[in-house]
Amino acid sequence: MFFQQFINGLTVGSVYALIALGYTMVYGILELINFAHGEIYMLGAYLGIIFFGFFTLTGLTSYSLSLSLALTIILSTAFCSAYGMTVERIAYRPLRNAPRLSPLISAIGMSIFLQNYVMLTQGATDKVFPHIFSTGGFTLFGATATHLQTVIILFSLVLMVSLHLFIRRTRMGKAMRATAQDRIMASLVGINVDTVIIVTFVIGSGLAAVAGIMVAMYYGLVNYSIGYMAGIKAFTAAVLGGIGSIPGAMFGGILLGLVESLGAGYISTEYKDAYAFMVLIVILLIRPSGIFKKSAEEKV
Amino acid sequence: MLSIRNLHTSYGLFEALKGISLEVNKGEIVCLIGSNGAGKSTTLMTISGAIRPKEGDIIFDGARISGIKPDEIVRMGISQVPEGRRIFPHLTVTENLEIGAYSVTARRQKEISSRIKKILDMFPVLGERARQPGGTLSGGEQQMLAIGRALMSGPKMLLLDEPSLGLAPIMVSKVFKIIKEINREGVAILLVEQNAHAALHLSKRGYVIENGRITISGTGDELLGNDQVKKAYLGE
Ligand SMILES: Nc1ncnc2c1ncn2[C@@H]1O[C@H](COP(=O)(O)OP(=O)(O)OP(=O)(O)O)[C@@H](O)[C@H]1O
Ligand SMILES: [Mg+2]
Numbered sequence: 001m002f003f004q005q006f007i008n009g010l011t012v013g014s015v016y017a018l019i020a021l022g023y024t025m026v027y028g029i030l031e032l033i034n035f036a037h038g039e040i041y042m043l044g045a046y047l048g049i050i051f052f053g054f055f056t057l058t059g060l061t062s063y064s065l066s067l068s069l070a071l072t073i074i075l076s077t078a079f080c081s082a083y084g085m086t087v088e089r090i091a092y093r094p095l096r097n098a099p100r101l102s103p104l105i106s107a108i109g110m111s112i113f114l115q116n117y118v119m120l121t122q123g124a125t126d127k128v129f130p131h132i133f134s135t136g137g138f139t140l141f142g143a144t145a146t147h148l149q150t151v152i153i154l155f156s157l158v159l160m161v162s163l164h165l166f167i168r169r170t171r172m173g174k175a176m177r178a179t180a181q182d183r184i185m186a187s188l189v190g191i192n193v194d195t196v197i198i199v200t201f202v203i204g205s206g207l208a209a210v211a212g213i214m215v216a217m218y219y220g221l222v223n224y225s226i227g228y229m230a231g232i233k234a235f236t237a238a239v240l241g242g243i244g245s246i247p248g249a250m251f252g253g254i255l256l257g258l259v260e261s262l263g264a265g266y267i268s269t270e271y272k273d274a275y276a277f278m279v280l281i282v283i284l285l286i287r288p289s290g291i292f293k294k295s296a297e298e299k300v
Numbered sequence: 301m302l303s304i305r306n307l308h309t310s311y312g313l314f315e316a317l318k319g320i321s322l323e324v325n326k327g328e329i330v331c332l333i334g335s336n337g338a339g340k341s342t343t344l345m346t347i348s349g350a351i352r353p354k355e356g357d358i359i360f361d362g363a364r365i366s367g368i369k370p371d372e373i374v375r376m377g378i379s380q381v382p383e384g385r386r387i388f389p390h391l392t393v394t395e396n397l398e399i400g401a402y403s404v405t406a407r408r409q410k411e412i413s414s415r416i417k418k419i420l421d422m423f424p425v426l427g428e429r430a431r432q433p434g435g436t437l438s439g440g441e442q443q444m445l446a447i448g449r450a451l452m453s454g455p456k457m458l459l460l461d462e463p464s465l466g467l468a469p470i471m472v473s474k475v476f477k478i479i480k481e482i483n484r485e486g487v488a489i490l491l492v493e494q495n496a497h498a499a500l501h502l503s504k505r506g507y508v509i510e511n512g513r514i515t516i517s518g519t520g521d522e523l524l525g526n527d528q529v530k531k532a533y534l535g536e
Contacts, residue, residue, distance in 0.1 A: 178391060185382065190375060
């Protein structure tokens with residue numbers, strides 16, 4: 001049972017990690033908890049269903065499943081990035097020099113707005129993502145990792161490694177780190193801080209979109225309210241790892257998924273959501289700034 | 301080259317600059333001295349575009365730059381070494397230098413490498429610390445790194461905010477020597493200093509700022525001989 005729960009936890013944890021990255025990157029640069037981020041993830045799930053449905057209707061899915069899936073992911077990611085950019089532009093940028101509470105309230109407002117927007121346009125009932133992966137999988141130590149689980153884990157891993165390389169190696173990645181460390185100084189060396197912030201939202205929202213589509217495929221059901229719990233969990237993951245730290249968000253997400261899954265398997269499924277917060281409390285008591293954060297200052 | 305006219309800058313309701321006018325000509329070192337809170341850093345930050353002026357003009361190379369964003373001002377050729385150095389603490393020394401060339405397009409990689417080499421010749425200690433996070437350098441080393449970083453954009457004009465602050469006397473004279481060298485290569489310099497004596501000796505001209513207003517101006521020698529300056533800033 002341990003390995004089965006481990007694989008399940010790793011799957012869910014990868015998704016938490018992808019969402020947590022968006023929280024942590026935005027926090028690293030703006031010191032803002034982007035409450036609307038969970039909703040971007042939810043939008044990703046809906047867009048996934050809509051685009052995949054469209055491709056199935058037009059016959060592309062039966063012609064080539066992988067092409068249809070790839071296009072679904074690309075389009076949903078692009079749309080979610082556009083949503084993320086728009087949220088930044090209209091809800092956060094005008095408040096960039098306002099007291100810290102103002103953008104926070106604006107973020108909560110954005111979250112409520114997006115939930116209701118989806119509820120009104122898509123209805124309050126669950127939407128279904130069709131089963132497209134065969135039920136088989138790899139068997140390992142008596143546990144089974146389904147094809148879908150394998151895809152989710154590997155794809156998340158690829159995205160996280162790519163993000164890491166982007167941040168470490170590229171010119172824009174360096175500009176993002178500099179902006180997180182000292183925004184005014186970053187502008188004084190010639191970095192366009194607005195561009196850096198936009199790129200941060202684009203990347204974070206894109207990762208959330210992928211997470212949303214994968215969850216839609218994994219559970220098969222999507223609802224306008226799924227962004228709320230996922231957002232809280234991913235935020236918890238980001239805080240666990242040390243908010244602002246990218247490796248921290250990856251590690252925190254996976255840890256959270258494992259704890260939840262193993263807790264559900266060995267203790268009781270009833271308190272599945274509570275385990276996450278118990279771990280958070282314990283870790284924050286031992287290391288108040290999170291696992292990966294060296295000091296209160298270090299970000300990204 | 302740089303011409304500031306009737307510049308007003310406020311923080312909320314508090315007016316920190318109350319109508320500043322000053323000039324820096326091509327190839328000059330000009331210093332700005334004044335007591336704590338007089339508005340020196342505010343002047344430099346307004347020139348760099350980090351703070352928007354409420355009123356007045358800043359003209360650089362014939363173009364009006366007041367109200368333009370800081371990254372564009374760097375691209376036009378003004379670079380700043382800010383108060384407190386503001387090294388990026390978690391970027392390595394090399395990364396701090398590279399980021400200084402952010403405004404130089406990536407295609408000119410050769411130019412960036414040759415600038416880094418030149419700066420490492422100027423400050424050999426930075427070469428020894430190349431892979432260390434900037435935050436682990438000593439104060440003096442950070443000051444050298446901050447100057448090096450500002451030079452990476454290939455500026456026509458350098459704004460220096462208290463470069464000698466917190467340095468041992470030997471380092472102070474070294475930093476002033478380097479400022480002179482940079483200037484000899486054609487970079488105009490606007491220098492803010494508490495160390496008025498050294499700054500005035502180095503500068504062609506100087507301005508005294510008090511409570512957001514320029515009260516005295518003249519050549520370096522004139523200011524060194526001015527009774528008011530002597531009493532208030534030279535401790536004579
Ligand atoms: N961010 C800010 N918000 C509000 N007031 C500020 C801010 N920055 C500076 N001031 C005020 O503006 C005035 C000028 O400050 P400035 O930093 O320009 O002085 P300075 O001449 O550089 O002084 P110092 O020699 O101590 O560095 C001061 O009275 C200061 O308190
Ligand atoms: Mg100052």
